[in-house]
Amino acid sequence: MTIEISALRKLLRIADSKLEIRVVCSASDWNDVRALRNQVYYHELGRIALEHIIDEFDAKAVLYNAYLGNRIVGTIRCMDPFASPLEIVETHPDIVDLIDPNKRYLEIGRLMAAKDIRNGVVSVRLFFQALKLATKVSADGVLLTCSPHLIRLYDKVGFRLLSPIPINRKYLLGAEDYIMIFDFEEQKDFYTSLRPLIWAMEEEKSIEQRV
Secondary structure, three states, X not given: OOOOHHHHHHHHHHHHHHOEEEEOOOHHHHXXXXXXXXXXXXXXXXXXXXXXXXXXXXXXXXXXXXXXXOEEEEEEEEEOOOOOOOHHHHHOHHHHHHOOOOOOEEEEEEEEEOHHHOOOHHHHHHHHHHHXXXXXXXXXXXXXXXXXXXXXXXXXXXXXXXXXXXXXXXXXXXXXXXXXXXXXXXXHHHHHHHHHHHHHOOOOEOHHHHO
């Protein structure tokens, strides 16, 4: 059951009135990414060892940070859909048999919000930033991995389980993830209704726009 477009529109309107979305470019931006990941993934959830907080896939990705004033409150990583292999494929090769080889999916990961601001606004805004990038680069959809308790949330924004079997990643500490997919062709009507919301969002700021 997908979420009502009016509800998404309201969340995005709130987000654009409060948040600034930045492309991660500078050393300061990366320090913010590290700090938030440390807090969420290591200290709160205990899911990722410190040495994997920043990994080899970050160098191949586009990252966006969300700021409330000068404070980072969210971050997301978007892998190039035309790179090969994607992180999911490289860390879990069995997924290859579940993906259409003629399609290219933008993979998102490391999506998180600060603990005191998890009201959906930050995560939805960053998620839509990823959809916007996927649209810009003509990807066929979006892939992600998530914890079991987030499956229902992503189902509401057009995703489906790619496989009911959880995956174990080498850097996760005793945790399981599920792979989900939002195929733009499969969800054509819903995706078409999302596109006006995607293009109505405030533009992300690069480092050149911030100096």
